Amino acid sequence: MLVTAGPTHEPIDEVRYLGNRSSGRVGVEIARAATRRGWPTTLLLGPVPDLAELGLHGSGSGSGGGGRRGGMEVVRFETAGDLETQLAVHGPESDLLVMAAAVADHRPARAHAGKLRREGGPLSLELESVPDLVGEFAARRPATGGRRRPFIVAFALEPASSLEASARAKLARKGVDAIVANPIETLASDGIEATLIAADGTSSRPAPTGSGVSKRVFAEWLLDRIALGPV
Numbered sequence: 001m002l003v004t005a006g007p008t009h010e011p012i013d014e015v016r017y018l019g020n021r022s023s024g025r026v027g028v029e030i031a032r033a034a035t036r037r038g039w040p041t042t043l044l045l046g047p048v049p050d051l052a053e054l055g056l057h058g059s060g061s062g063s064g065g066g067g068r069r070g071g072m073e074v075v076r077f078e079t080a081g082d083l084e085t086q087l088a089v090h091g092p093e094s095d096l097l098v099m100a101a102a103v104a105d106h107r108p109a110r111a112h113a114g115k116l117r118r119e120g121g122p123l124s125l126e127l128e129s130v131p132d133l134v135g136e137f138a139a140r141r142p143a144t145g146g147r148r149r150p151f152i153v154a155f156a157l158e159p160a161s162s163l164e165a166s167a168r169a170k171l172a173r174k175g176v177d178a179i180v181a182n183p184i185e186t187l188a189s190d191g192i193e194a195t196l197i198a199a200d201g202t203s204s205r206p207a208p209t210g211s212g213v214s215k216r217v218f219a220e221w222l223l224d225r226i227a228l229g230p231v
Contacts, residue, residue, distance in 0.1 A: 002042050005044070006045050009078050033223050045077070099153065168197060168201075177198070180196055
């Protein structure tokens with residue numbers, strides 16, 4: 001199993017970056033739940049500040065806090081480009097990919113050397129689109145036994161008012177097998193109020209509408225749904 005989690009940081013210069021407020025908690029809880037079930041698991045983890053807070057204790061190995069932690073292999077990344085590289089390495093050998101990372105939609109067209117100084121006037125940044133990592137990966141999957149591998153669960157973080165419609169559109173556009181529709185209002189919170197939507201249009205929830213659950217409970221529920229077969 002392969003799980004991605006956390007934000008991306010896209011450099012503006014050698015000091016500053018464009019990022020987002022993703023804590024990485026949902027993806028980490030999913031990876032930990034898979035490990036508890038004995039599933040061989042690799043976690044691709046973005047630049048979150050405190051591994052101990054996420055329950056990833058231990059010294060690990062490699063740069064940036066990678067290595068084995070709690071029975072899973074943790075591989076760190078910083079940028080969308082880093083994550084794209086790691087997906088190419090680890091994705092083809094996986095049976096299941098849960099793409100919970102909050103990947104940037106745009107990044108600076110170039111990173112400035114050194115540190116940009118305040119010169120007394122406005123500063124403009126030229127941004128370029130980041131490739132659709134999960135969509136491009138999904139399109140390259142080989143078909144085995146009539147099904148494409150790995151099975152891919154993507155995430156859609158959208159305002160609650162347009163959540164389901166946006167998630168269904170994203171599901172079709174990216175060509176994945178299922179998508180977790182997650183209200184933007186739960187970003188960086190302890191709980192989650194999510195809906196799992198399958199490619200056949202069916203949907204399910206771990207709790208009634210308006211009732212959130214902890215991210216650990218959600219992780220266990222999601223893997224239960226996946227273990228039962230097509231969601």
